[in-house]
Amino acid sequence: MSCGVSFGCGWLGFAAMLVAGPLHAQSPAAAELAALERNGARDARVHDPSTIVKCKDEYWIFTTGVGVNSWRSKDLSHWERGPRVFETPPAWITNVVAGHRGHFWAPDVIRHNGQYWIYYSVSKFGVNTSAIALASNPTLDPADPDYRWSDRGVVIQSNKGDDFNAIDPSVTQTADGRLWLSFGSFWSGIKLTELDPATGKRLSPDSPLRPLARNKTIEAPFIFRHDDYCFLFVNWDFCCRGTNSTYNIRVGRSREITGPYLDRDGKDLAQGGGTLLLGTDGAFIGPGHAGIIEEGGKFWFSCHFYDGTQRGVSKLAIRPLSWNADGWPVVNATAGTR
Numbered sequence: 001m002s003c004g005v006s007f008g009c010g011w012l013g014f015a016a017m018l019v020a021g022p023l024h025a026q027s028p029a030a031a032e033l034a035a036l037e038r039n040g041a042r043d044a045r046v047h048d049p050s051t052i053v054k055c056k057d058e059y060w061i062f063t064t065g066v067g068v069n070s071w072r073s074k075d076l077s078h079w080e081r082g083p084r085v086f087e088t089p090p091a092w093i094t095n096v097v098a099g100h101r102g103h104f105w106a107p108d109v110i111r112h113n114g115q116y117w118i119y120y121s122v123s124k125f126g127v128n129t130s131a132i133a134l135a136s137n138p139t140l141d142p143a144d145p146d147y148r149w150s151d152r153g154v155v156i157q158s159n160k161g162d163d164f165n166a167i168d169p170s171v172t173q174t175a176d177g178r179l180w181l182s183f184g185s186f187w188s189g190i191k192l193t194e195l196d197p198a199t200g201k202r203l204s205p206d207s208p209l210r211p212l213a214r215n216k217t218i219e220a221p222f223i224f225r226h227d228d229y230c231f232l233f234v235n236w237d238f239c240c241r242g243t244n245s246t247y248n249i250r251v252g253r254s255r256e257i258t259g260p261y262l263d264r265d266g267k268d269l270a271q272g273g274g275t276l277l278l279g280t281d282g283a284f285i286g287p288g289h290a291g292i293i294e295e296g297g298k299f300w301f302s303c304h305f306y307d308g309t310q311r312g313v314s315k316l317a318i319r320p321l322s323w324n325a326d327g328w329p330v331v332n333a334t335a336g337t338r
Contacts, residue, residue: 046071047304047314048106051170051222051291053116055140059293061302061316062107068120070140076300076318083142085118085135090151093122096131100124106168106220106289112179116140117200119155119169119181128165128187131157134200155181155201156193163188164209171195172223172230172257180257182212182221182232189214189270190221190234192258212259213252213269222290227327229253232261232269233277233290242312245286249303250274251329264328278331283308284317292321292329299323301331 048064059076063069067084089102105121115136123130134152141147158166165185172180179195181202190213194203212221213234220235231253237246252261252269260268267273278287285306293300299321306312320332 045313046316048168048220048289049291049302049304049316050108050118051110052076052293052300052302052318053109053111053140054295055111055116058141060109060140061291062109062118062120064103064105064107066101066103068104068107068118068135071316072140079316082140085120085149086151090133090153092153093133096154096157097122097124097129108170110171110173112173112197112200114138117171118149119171119200121167121169123165123167127160128158128162129160130166131155132166132169132181132183136200152200155195156183164191168220170220170222172225173197174225174257180223182223184221185219186217189218190232210258211270212261213274215272215274220289222292223257224292225257226323226329229255229327230257230261231329232259234269234274235288235290236274237286239286239288241286242306243285243308245306245312246280247286247288248279249277249287249290251277253328264326275328277329278303285312287317301329 046063050062052059052061059073061071067086070082071079072082073079093100100122107118107120109116109118115138118135119132121132132155134155135149136152137149138146156166158164165187166183167185169181169183177197179197180192181195182190182192184190192210192212193207196203212232215236217237218234222233224231231251233249233251235247236250237248239245239247252263252274254261262268263273263275280286285308287303287305289303291302300318301321302318304314305317307315322330322332324330
C-alpha cells in the first residue's frame with residue numbers, strides 16, 4: 001500500500017480539490033471544498049484507492065484496510081461503505097508474512113471475462129517480504145445471489161534478497177487482449193509482468209519482470225492507454241505522514257506497454273524521469289494512487305490526498321481529465337463531479 005519502506009499509513013476518505021502544476025489547471029476555490037463538505041461527500045475516508053469500476057448502476061472502489069475495504073457510489077460524488085472482500089483472511093497469508101492480521105494494501109480491480117478480479121498486497125512496513133494476490137467475484141453487488149469472493153492465491157512474491165517489492169499492483173488489459181501487472185515500491189522501482197488472461201496469474205513463475213521506472217522514492221504505478229500512447233503514472237516521495245506527506249504524481253508515456261516511458265523532456269522514467277502531474281498545493285497534500293475512468297467520452301481522474309483542513313485525513317479526489325494539444329493528460333480543477 002504505498003507506504004515506502006518504513007512508514008505507517010494514514011486514515012482514509014473523499015473530497016475534491018486538485019492542484020496547479022505543469023500539466024493541470026488552477027486550484028479550485030476554497031468554496032468548492034466547503035460545498036463538498038456540506039453535501040456530505042467528504043465523509044468517506046479512503047487510502048490507496050483502486051481504479052474505479054462499474055457494476056450495474058453503481059461505481060466501486062477498493063482501498064487499503066482490514067479485509068480490503070470497498071466503497072460504492074451512484075454518482076461519483078456521494079460514497080458509502082461497501083462490504084469487505086475478506087471477513088477472514090486467507091490461511092496462506094501467514095506463510096508469506098508471519099503474524100499478518102489481514103490488513104491489506106493498495107488493491108486494484110478489473111472486470112475481465114465476466115468476473116471482477118481484485119489484486120491486493122500482503123506485506124509489512126520496511127521490508128520486501130511481500131506478495132500480490134488475487135480474488136475474484138462474478139458481481140460486486142452484495143445483494144446478488146451470485147455474490148461471493150473466491151481466493152485465487154499468490155500472483156507474485158518477493159523475499160529478502162530480491163531487488164523488488166511485490167506490492168501496489170495495477171492491472172491493465174491491452175487492445176489485443178493481453179493482461180499486464182505493473183507493481184513495485186522503492187527498491188529497484190516499478191516492474192511489469194505479463195499475466196495469463198485465463199487465470200490472472202503470471203504466464204509462468206519465471207516470466208520476465210520488465211523495469212519501467214526508477215527513482216530513489218517511487219511506487220504506486222498505474223498504466224492507462226489513450227490514443228497512440230500508454231501513460232505510466234507513478235508516485236514519488238513519501239506518503240502516510242498526514243500533513244507532512246510529500247507524495248506527488250509523475251507521468252511518462254510510451255508507444256508500447258513494455259516501455260520505454262519518456263517524460264515531456266524525453267527522459268526515460270527508468271532513468272529517473274517523470275513529469276510532475278499533481279503535487280501538494282495548500283490544503284491538498286500529497287496526492288497519490290492515480291486512476292482514470294472513461295465513460296461516454298469523458299475522463300475522470302481519481303487519487304487520494306491528505307486534507308490539510310482536517311489534520312491530514314486521507315480522502316479521495318475525483319476530477320475531470322482532459323488531454324492537451326500534445327496528447328498529455330490535464331487534470332482539471334473545475335467544480336463538480338459526474
